[in-house]
Amino acid sequence: MSSYQFNKEEFKQEVTSNVKNLFRRTIAEATPKQVFQAVAYAVKDVLIDEWIATHKEYEKEDAKTLYYMSMEFLMGRALGNDIINIKARDGIREALDELGFDLNVIEDQERDYALGNGGLGRLAACFLDSLATLGYPAYGCGIRYKYGMFKQEIKDGYQIEAPDDWLRDGNPFEVRRDEYAVEVKFGGYVRTECDQYGRNHFIQENYQSVRAVPYDLPIVGYGNNVVNTLMIWDAEPINTFNLESFDKGDYQTAVEQENLAKNIVEVLYPNDNHYAGKELRLKQQYFFISASVQRAVNKFKAKHDDIHKLPEKVVFQMNDTHPTVAVPELMRILLDEEGLTWEEAWDITTKTCAYTNHTIMAEALEKWPLELFSRLLPRIYQIVEEINRRFVERIRQTYPGNEEKVRSMAIIYDGQVKMAHLAIAGSFSVNGVAQLHTEILKSKVLKDFYEMDPWKFNNKTNGITQRRFLLHGNELLANWVTDKIGDEWITDLPHIKKLALYADDEKCQQEFMNIKYQNKLRLARYIKENNGIDVDPRSIFDVQVKRLHEYKRQLLNILHVMYLYNQLKDNPEMDMVPRTFIFGAKAAAGYKIAKLTIKLINSVADVINNDKSIKGKIKVVFIEDYRVSNAEWIFAAADVSEQISTASKEASGTGNMKFMLNGALTLGTMDGANVEIVEEVGKEYSFIFGMTSDEVIAYETRGGYNPMDIFNNDQDIRRVLMQLINGYYAPNNTELFRDLYNSLLNTLSTSKADTYFNLKDFRSYAEAQKRVDQAYRDEKWWAKAAIMNVACSGKFTSDRTIQQYVDEIWHLDKVTVDMDE
Numbered sequence: 001m002s003s004y005q006f007n008k009e010e011f012k013q014e015v016t017s018n019v020k021n022l023f024r025r026t027i028a029e030a031t032p033k034q035v036f037q038a039v040a041y042a043v044k045d046v047l048i049d050e051w052i053a054t055h056k057e058y059e060k061e062d063a064k065t066l067y068y069m070s071m072e073f074l075m076g077r078a079l080g081n082d083i084i085n086i087k088a089r090d091g092i093r094e095a096l097d098e099l100g101f102d103l104n105v106i107e108d109q110e111r112d113y114a115l116g117n118g119g120l121g122r123l124a125a126c127f128l129d130s131l132a133t134l135g136y137p138a139y140g141c142g143i144r145y146k147y148g149m150f151k152q153e154i155k156d157g158y159q160i161e162a163p164d165d166w167l168r169d170g171n172p173f174e175v176r177r178d179e180y181a182v183e184v185k186f187g188g189y190v191r192t193e194c195d196q197y198g199r200n201h202f203i204q205e206n207y208q209s210v211r212a213v214p215y216d217l218p219i220v221g222y223g224n225n226v227v228n229t230l231m232i233w234d235a236e237p238i239n240t241f242n243l244e245s246f247d248k249g250d251y252q253t254a255v256e257q258e259n260l261a262k263n264i265v266e267v268l269y270p271n272d273n274h275y276a277g278k279e280l281r282l283k284q285q286y287f288f289i290s291a292s293v294q295r296a297v298n299k300f301k302a303k304h305d306d307i308h309k310l311p312e313k314v315v316f317q318m319n320d321t322h323p324t325v326a327v328p329e330l331m332r333i334l335l336d337e338e339g340l341t342w343e344e345a346w347d348i349t350t351k352t353c354a355y356t357n358h359t360i361m362a363e364a365l366e367k368w369p370l371e372l373f374s375r376l377l378p379r380i381y382q383i384v385e386e387i388n389r390r391f392v393e394r395i396r397q398t399y400p401g402n403e404e405k406v407r408s409m410a411i412i413y414d415g416q417v418k419m420a421h422l423a424i425a426g427s428f429s430v431n432g433v434a435q436l437h438t439e440i441l442k443s444k445v446l447k448d449f450y451e452m453d454p455w456k457f458n459n460k461t462n463g464i465t466q467r468r469f470l471l472h473g474n475e476l477l478a479n480w481v482t483d484k485i486g487d488e489w490i491t492d493l494p495h496i497k498k499l500a501l502y503a504d505d506e507k508c509q510q511e512f513m514n515i516k517y518q519n520k521l522r523l524a525r526y527i528k529e530n531n532g533i534d535v536d537p538r539s540i541f542d543v544q545v546k547r548l549h550e551y552k553r554q555l556l557n558i559l560h561v562m563y564l565y566n567q568l569k570d571n572p573e574m575d576m577v578p579r580t581f582i583f584g585a586k587a588a589a590g591y592k593i594a595k596l597t598i599k600l601i602n603s604v605a606d607v608i609n610n611d612k613s614i615k616g617k618i619k620v621v622f623i624e625d626y627r628v629s630n631a632e633w634i635f636a637a638a639d640v641s642e643q644i645s646t647a648s649k650e651a652s653g654t655g656n657m658k659f660m661l662n663g664a665l666t667l668g669t670m671d672g673a674n675v676e677i678v679e680e681v682g683k684e685y686s687f688i689f690g691m692t693s694d695e696v697i698a699y700e701t702r703g704g705y706n707p708m709d710i711f712n713n714d715q716d717i718r719r720v721l722m723q724l725i726n727g728y729y730a731p732n733n734t735e736l737f738r739d740l741y742n743s744l745l746n747t748l749s750t751s752k753a754d755t756y757f758n759l760k761d762f763r764s765y766a767e768a769q770k771r772v773d774q775a776y777r778d779e780k781w782w783a784k785a786a787i788m789n790v791a792c793s794g795k796f797t798s799d800r801t802i803q804q805y806v807d808e809i810w811h812l813d814k815v816t817v818d819m820d821e
């Protein structure tokens with residue numbers, strides 16, 4: 001297969017002429033930002049031919065196509081990744097050098113595409129990378145939010161949210177596809193008309209609608225000429241200022257439609273693992289799903305006459321329940337527009353839709369009030385009612401006389417539409433995202449559904465793309481690995497196992513530790529520039545970066561830092577390896593306890609970092625605005641990966657895998673994919689602590705535990721807790737951290753105290769931390785353990801995950817794209 005041949009002189013010329021045409025400047029006068037734009041357009045020029053060729057090939061092969069439907073795609077930056085995948089990074093770096101620019105600086109001009117919150121959105125982005133690299137026909141379907149995830153600023157230790165106007169300078173990579181615009185209808189009512197054959201027709205009237213316009217973004221496969229598409233939908237008013245309505249006195253409707261269009265795509269909801277139940281959110285869901293399903297069906301019909309064959313050519317994967325209206329929307333199209341019977345339509349729908357679950361936490365499960373759902377989506381609601389009626393009938397047939405089953409499984413119950421139940425009923429596949437998580441789904445959370453349809457349930461352990469998180473994020477280590485074992489790992493990560501041969505080799509250990517040191521220096525410079533804090537690159541970099549949530553237990557981490565600091569204060573000569581505790585996390589804007597935790601981390605940092613008496617043995621750093629682009633540097637620099645969620649709560653985790661790939665050792669609970677990480681690398685090269693998920697669940701069924709027992713009996717813990725309310729870290733406001741104290745020790749109600757078992761796991765955590773300190777002193781052992789982590793990370797590539805989805809759920813065929821034809 002011939003692939004793109006980079007031509008340096010042509011590239012330089014194109015960049016120079018882009019600068020001229022876009023900005024009326026010579027290359028010598030151009031700012032780095034302008035050069036970024038010029039380079040991006042030059043790269044797009046290369047991609048576009050492959051993009052066209054890829055879709056020609058899909059057409060020719062009439063390939064079955066995946067539509068990966070997701071409210072979120074947390075893409076990060078495109079340029080650096082794309083030039084790696086077209087194998088032009090070195091060439092472009094040289095070209096830019098010769099033009100007087102540094103590639104790193106140019107890459108740094110691009111804004112992150114922050115169209116996602118956290119793990120779920122980033123998973124979708126990794127999946128797109130793997131789909132393109134493996135050569136599978138796939139679209140990502142999402143929303144072109146005007147404002148992505150907010151930018152986080154830390155002022156006086158508090159999180160401040162600033163809007164992320166990511167499209168301000170335009171996006172050079174996107175292509176607006178006006179020709180594929182479709183209409184999406186909301187509200188109004190449904191009129192039923194009976195035709196001469198006695199068939200009912202359902203006509204939505206008096207509705208408001210918007211025009212959905214897709215923007216395509218290229219998703220570049222690694223070295224294979226494949227360019228797939230992420231299509232994100234923008235909303236526009238159907239007719240901008242409709243004079244006709246104006247004349248009819250329908251001014252109000254015209255204004256409302258204009259506002260609807262503006263509001264729908266305005267902003268990404270910044271909640272992680274929490275469901276907010278906002279009307280606008282349901283509008284967003286139906287908006288992008290209706291548009292995507294219409295587009296998929298139209299595309300199918302352009303080539304095929306028999307709609308019954310849809311499942312042979314199309315599969316919809318629903319990333320959590322947010323896209324679940326795809327089930328009734330596809331039913332609507334098949335019933336109302338294609339004229340199929342219910343049975344035919346249901347058969348097609350349930351062979352086309354599949355659902356991935358990402359959480360067992362009750363507060364994250366979507367339930368829409370009937371009033372809202374039926375008002376906003378009247379025809380869709382009728383269909384959901386009928387789905388529910390038939391589903392309940394089936395439950396009653398399967399379990400005669402057992403109304404408890406109806407209560408727990410019905411789609412409509414208690415005045416609510418339960419989206420997970422709808423997703424399961426409408427799908428041929430339901431998967432969890434790590435072994436432990438899937439087992440908990442089958443045995444607890446979705447037990448009844450599993451018992452009725454066990455064949456639907458399966459596990460797909462998450463993965464990450466090594467192309468972004470090693471090849472791009474950690475060039476030094478990537479080159480070292482390639483040097484040792486060749487470059488097959490780039491597209492076949494299990495090959496990295498060969499590194500194990502070098503784990504005992506002292507020279508290799510030194511090389512490895514030296515690379516880690518270089519990466520720590522790079523991060524230390526970033527921290528100095530952004531936080532003004534000096535950190536010692538020889539200290540242990542102990543990192544917890546992820547969304548801020550109580551179940552992820554950043555609080556446990558900082559409580560332990562407080563405890564360690566107390567020990568040092570009591571005994572300044574205490575023998576410990578200097579440690580830098582690094583945090584990075586955004587809290588949902590309305591999540592008070594989470595925001596207060598950020599404040600606590602920063603307050604503790606202020607006290608400890610400025611206390612000369614401890615001789616810099618502990619430093620605490622909160623990295624502002626944690627996002628994909630700075631994450632790549634952080635993973636590269638980490639020694640210790642904090643994965644300390646309350647067992648059973650973290651469905652999988654994916655940060656854990658990125659750290660492992662970069663040679664950090666996991667300090668974690670037996671939760672989510674940590675279990676499988678430990679299975680691969682061995683307990684001896686990880687630091688495992690805490691209650692098991694069975695223990696946690698057992699306590700929960702008994703209504704929790706009483707943290708007061710611990711408070712009363714453990715002096716060290718009591719001292720730390722008292723420091724939350726005696727002004728130790730907030731001299732001017734002793735009440736500042738009262739809510740955190742209460743969340744751990746609510747004396748009024750034990751059932752609400754320490755629901756995430758921070759105190760219960762504290763001792764075991766502190767003891768594991770001690771083991772980290774001891775282990776780090778043996779540099780050879782540490783180097784070996786770190787290399788073993790890299791070597792054993794093969795399972796956690798998203799290439800493996802995607803191949804399993806393809807083999808067991810999607811059944812797609814690989815396509816090859818040859819640029820010679």
Ligand code: F58
Nearest residue numbers: 117119120272273274358650651652653
């Ligand atoms: C995450 N979920 C899981 N949800 O928490 C994590 O364990 C898993 O590794 C990851 O999915 C990928 O499977 C998650 O990120 C969200 O952010 C939702 C956003 C929309 C509102 C509800 C939460």
